[in-house]
Structures are given as C-alpha cells and as structure tokens.
Amino acid sequence: MSGFIRNGFDRSAVFVVLVLIAAAVAVPALNLSTPAGSPLHIPDYAVPLIGKYLTYALLALSVGLIWGYCGILSLGHGAFFALGGYAMGMYLMRQIGTRGVYGDPVLPDFMVFLNWKELPVAWYGFQFFPYAMLMVLLVPGILAFVFGWFAFRSRVTGVYLSIITQAMTFALMLGFFRNNLGFGGNNGLTDFKDILGFNIQAPETRAALFAASAVALALAYVICKAIIASRFGKVLVAIRDAESRTRFLGYRVEHHKLVVWTLSACMAGVAGALYVPQVGIINPGEFEPANSIEVVIWVAVGGRGLLVGPMVGAILVNFAKSWFTTGALAPYWLFALGGLFVGVTLFLPKGIVGTLAGGWTALRQRRTSAEAEAGTAPTAPDGPPGGRLNPEAAE
Amino acid sequence: MSEKETETLLYLDGVSVSFDGFKALNELSLVIEAGEMRAIIGPNGAGKTTMMDVVTGKTRPDSGTILFDGNVDLTRLDEAAIAELGIGRKFQKPTVFDRHTVWDNLELALAGRRTTMSALFRAEGPQERQRIEELLGIIRLGEQRHTLAANLSHGQKQWLEIGMLLAQEPKLLLVDEPAAGMTDAETEATAVLLKEIAKEKSVIVVEHDMAFVRALGVKVTVLNEGSVLSEGTIDHVSEDPRVIEVYLGR
Numbered sequence A: 001m002s003g004f005i006r007n008g009f010d011r012s013a014v015f016v017v018l019v020l021i022a023a024a025v026a027v028p029a030l031n032l033s034t035p036a037g038s039p040l041h042i043p044d045y046a047v048p049l050i051g052k053y054l055t056y057a058l059l060a061l062s063v064g065l066i067w068g069y070c071g072i073l074s075l076g077h078g079a080f081f082a083l084g085g086y087a088m089g090m091y092l093m094r095q096i097g098t099r100g101v102y103g104d105p106v107l108p109d110f111m112v113f114l115n116w117k118e119l120p121v122a123w124y125g126f127q128f129f130p131y132a133m134l135m136v137l138l139v140p141g142i143l144a145f146v147f148g149w150f151a152f153r154s155r156v157t158g159v160y161l162s163i164i165t166q167a168m169t170f171a172l173m174l175g176f177f178r179n180n181l182g183f184g185g186n187n188g189l190t191d192f193k194d195i196l197g198f199n200i201q202a203p204e205t206r207a208a209l210f211a212a213s214a215v216a217l218a219l220a221y222v223i224c225k226a227i228i229a230s231r232f233g234k235v236l237v238a239i240r241d242a243e244s245r246t247r248f249l250g251y252r253v254e255h256h257k258l259v260v261w262t263l264s265a266c267m268a269g270v271a272g273a274l275y276v277p278q279v280g281i282i283n284p285g286e287f288e289p290a291n292s293i294e295v296v297i298w299v300a301v302g303g304r305g306l307l308v309g310p311m312v313g314a315i316l317v318n319f320a321k322s323w324f325t326t327g328a329l330a331p332y333w334l335f336a337l338g339g340l341f342v343g344v345t346l347f348l349p350k351g352i353v354g355t356l357a358g359g360w361t362a363l364r365q366r367r368t369s370a371e372a373e374a375g376t377a378p379t380a381p382d383g384p385p386g387g388r389l390n391p392e393a394a395e
Numbered sequence B: 001m002s003e004k005e006t007e008t009l010l011y012l013d014g015v016s017v018s019f020d021g022f023k024a025l026n027e028l029s030l031v032i033e034a035g036e037m038r039a040i041i042g043p044n045g046a047g048k049t050t051m052m053d054v055v056t057g058k059t060r061p062d063s064g065t066i067l068f069d070g071n072v073d074l075t076r077l078d079e080a081a082i083a084e085l086g087i088g089r090k091f092q093k094p095t096v097f098d099r100h101t102v103w104d105n106l107e108l109a110l111a112g113r114r115t116t117m118s119a120l121f122r123a124e125g126p127q128e129r130q131r132i133e134e135l136l137g138i139i140r141l142g143e144q145r146h147t148l149a150a151n152l153s154h155g156q157k158q159w160l161e162i163g164m165l166l167a168q169e170p171k172l173l174l175v176d177e178p179a180a181g182m183t184d185a186e187t188e189a190t191a192v193l194l195k196e197i198a199k200e201k202s203v204i205v206v207e208h209d210m211a212f213v214r215a216l217g218v219k220v221t222v223l224n225e226g227s228v229l230s231e232g233t234i235d236h237v238s239e240d241p242r243v244i245e246v247y248l249g250r
Helices: A002-007 A011-032 A046-070 A077-099 A109-113 A129-153 A158-177 A203-229 A231-241 A243-248 A253-279 A289-302 A308-325 A330-347 A351-374 B048-056 B079-085 B102-109 B116-121 B126-138 B154-167 B184-198 B210-216 B234-239 B241-248
Strands: B008-019 B022-033 B037-041 B063-068 B087-090 B172-176 B202-206 B219-224 B227-232
Touching: A002 A203, A002 B116, A011 A046, A011 A203, A011 A308, A046 A077, A046 A203, A046 A231, A046 A253, A046 A289, A046 A308, A077 A129, A077 A158, A077 A253, A077 A289, A129 A158, A129 A253, A158 A289, A203 A231, A203 A253, A231 A243, A231 A253, A231 B102, A231 B116, A243 A253, A243 B079, A253 B116, A289 A308, A289 A330, A289 A351, A308 A330, A308 A351, B008 B048, B008 B202, B022 B048, B022 B063, B022 B202, B022 B227, B037 B048, B037 B184, B037 B210, B048 B079, B048 B087, B048 B172, B048 B202, B079 B087, B087 B154, B102 B126, B102 B154, B126 B154, B154 B172, B154 B184, B184 B202, B184 B210, B210 B234, B219 B234, B219 B241, B227 B234, B227 B241, B234 B241
Parallel strands: B037 B202, B037 B219, B087 B172, B172 B202
Antiparallel strands: B008 B022, B008 B063, B219 B227
C-alpha cells in the first residue's frame, strides 16, 4: 500500500503537493494575520472564493482522471458534486436547530413551512458529522456504482455514455426541484449557522475550510497519481486506446472502468461537500446539465493528458469568470467561454498545461541531444521503465 | 509430442452464425489437436474471421458446440474469461497499445494478475521482469524496450503483438494474417517465429498468402461459405478441384 503511494510520487507530484500545502498555509495566514491595509493582505471575500476554485479543481480532477486516462467522457459529474454538497448541506441544516425562523429543534424551516410533522427517514443521522461525511462518499459512490454497473456491463461507450450521464444529472435535477422529495425543493438548503460548532461566517472557519479544500485536493491528486503509475493505470490507458484488445488480453474492462468511475464520483462528492459551506447554499441548480458541461470545458482548457491540467484549467477559467462577470463585460462571459473552448480545441488540443509541458520536454530533449553530440551527456542506466530495477532483483 | 496428438484441444461441431440472414458460418466443424499448428485459408467472406470471433467470445454462435480443453463450453463465456482459459488472439491489423512502451505492452499481457486489486497494489516482481526480458529476446525488440509502441515499424508492431500473445502463455493461439503488409524478409522471420512457438503451443493461422502457408508446412483447412471445403497438406488442397474452383472462379 505504501509502495502504491510512493510509485506515484515523482518530482512533479512533489511540486504540486508543495504548492497546494503552501497555499493552504499562506492564504489563511495572509488573511488572518495581516492588517486590512497591508499590500499582502488577502481580503475576507477572497478566501472562500479561492476556496471555491479549489473545490472546482477537485471536481475537474475527478473528471480528468476518467476522461483523460480511461476515455470515459462524463457529462454528468456535476450530479455527484451536488449529491456530496447536499449531504454536507443536510448536516449544516440540522446544526441550525432552534435558531431557524420557526425555531423547531428538529425540523428545518422548509419542512415546518410545508407543514411536515416528522423528519423524513433520509434525514436521519445527519446531525452527526461523521455520518454526514460518510454519506458524502457513499451517496455519489453508490449511485455511480449502480449506474456504472449497468452502463459498463452493457458496453455503453463513447457519446452514448455521455448522453446517459447527462440524462442522469437532468433527472436528478427535476427530482430535487420537487418539494415533496424532501430536500428543500427549488430553494435548496441554506441559512447555515455553524459547522462543528464554529460560526460558518467567521474568518477563522473560512480559513480552515480553505485549508481543508487545499489539503483534500492535494490528497486526491496524490491518489490519482498513484493510480496512474500502477499497473491498473496502465490498464486504464490500454482501455482508452484499444478497449477490445484489452478484453482479449483477459482484462475485465467493465470492472476496471467501474472502479475508476466510482472513485471519481466519490472525489466529486468530496468536492461538493467542501464547496457548500464556502458558498453557503446548495440548490437543485447544481444538477443543471450545463454545469457538468462546464467542468468538461475546464478540463479541456487545462489539458486532459496530465492530472495538473484539469486543476489548472478549473482555477483559470473560474478566475476569468469571476473577473469577467463583475465588470462591464459581464453579459459577454458565455461568449468568451464558448470562444475559449473552440480556441483551445482548435489551437491547443493538449490544453494549456499539456502544451506547456510538451514544449518543456521538447526543449529538454533538444538540449540533451545537443549535449550528447558534444559527448557530455551522462549515459542513462539501462533498466526497465521507472528505474525500479535493482541489481539484486535482476539475478 | 506423440502423446499430445491424441488430445483434442479445440472442438467445433455444427457451428452456425448468421448476420441479417447472411450465413457467415454454416455448420462448421473443426478439430484442433493439442500441439498442432493449423493453417486456415479461404476466399474473402469464407468465414475465417467469424470463426475466430466465435472461438474468442466476440460473437455468439446461433447454434453448435465449441469445446476447449476437453469439456469447457466456450459459447457461454465472454472474451476475458476465454482469454484467461488460455486462448490468445492476434488481430489482422496490429493492435498494440500505442501510448505504452514496448515494455509496458508486454507487462500488461503477462499471464495471471487480471483483477483490479492486484493491478492497483502489486508491482512487477523479478520473475516478471525476467520473463519480459526473455520475450524481448524472442521478438527481437530488446533495443526498443522504452520506445512507445506508436513509434514502431509495422513489422515490429506485429512482432510485439506476437510477444504479447506469448506473454499471456496461452494453450491456443489464433493468428489472423500475420504476414499482411510485411516485407519478404519479415515474412520469412515471422514464419520461423511461428514455427518456434508451435513447438509448445497449438496455433491456428489464418492467412491469404499461399507462399507463407507453404513455408509453414502444416495441415491446411480450406473454408468456403462458412464451412470446410477441403483439408490436408498444402499440396493436397491446392490440387483439389473444388478448391481451385472457388479460388479461380467458376
């Protein structure tokens, strides 16, 4: 197991993890311990905003894992994100207690408003934080497992799979809009007061949520990295490039897809759970098909061939969105997003990160070959890929 | 060897497959002994590839029996299960994993270890590395071990694919047109390679190229319109008037 994690920990992984940990420390520190006038000060509004970008990056990473490495294009990952968000939202609702408008100790306001007398069974247990966190993983995970079980076993692939994922999130959206489903209907869940006893609006709580988002993203990144470095990851790429060949080699393609798909959904669920306390609301709009499509755009813009691509893409596009939609250019944001997608598809098929990484590798290769011609290049040791061959083992 | 010849490895009896009314296989019956190499020839549409599809589980036959290794009913199993039983298949067009290195291609094909959990948590051991080295020697790609499969020549891809088949350690190899698109020298080397493999395993070779079949020097089955037309040595079948008729037209 430790070898599993270690295999994925190459130099680029260490770099990404260090950047995220630095952000987890620096952003809260600069917000809390510098005076408001200081040039280094990060304003209060920016902390949950950047925190939100990080949860989007986690969502994009979950899509990048299955799309970039296994060829599964999900147009419904927003559903798993929203389900994780709802699980967190239900916990936060039950923390309100008597501080709600109607002051009911058990029932959330919207239930009192609808004249409900008892808490629906689905809400049982959500006053306990560990239970709610378990549901953050299990609800998206189980839905993904059941969905994937049927879809992959019936060998639904490509655009057909994308369409049914889209149908899935649309169906969930319609369901959650209904009041009698018991999740707040149109208004969703909001007016949260505190999380684990801390005021959800307090700068310290927001700083902690920010740090948690950065750490969750780093952890998910390391797990994805380890998956890709393992033989399982190689099988995923094999499935992406030649599915039936992989099957004739004796691999159960549907099992491998199911594992990575379910894991990806759990990651999206965690992202949603971290998103909700930072934005303060979850409503059925999160299930909108357009949201899931936007995630795919982030991944494409960042580059899906590498794990960092989706993360960078999500942060860049959302930063641009915040910048655009607060100025005079606001009405043109969707045009800009569409133009960006078309432009990236046409001119940067590997995405921003993929193109930069490709350029860097080419530059290094050119330098190495120049050195080799000059006779100064160190001779590479001959061994299997990854350099994991040690002399004892070879004997 | 003589003991082996009394065992039947693959047994097809009365196998029929039709696609939209077209009979791709028509009551096909075929027996392959353990340790045997068999060449299968026939004009386009004779059912050669469909025969491979039904044996490897890609296509389910409408009727008939397919038994492997005595009593395993292949018609009830899927591709992955059949591959694990020990039937390997090489496609007409070389299909290797382009985005993986030669080494990784072979590693993925190594026998055993097909569950998702072993793939996640088990690294390759010294025995596996040794086996891959051995295979690299057999298919003469030792120099290219770190090359992406996409960058290999056509002939090298064919060999890599044969190497992947060997890595699966199958009892039966189905090889579809191994010499297609190869240079004469590569074709000759491929025939030698296949003969080498046939010393230990049963091999079914589907081929168009008569010179190649002659070079293999094995029993030949001629298929036409989904059933067996003639069977015997290459000289025997090439003198069979029915074979001459379907090949040269009536």
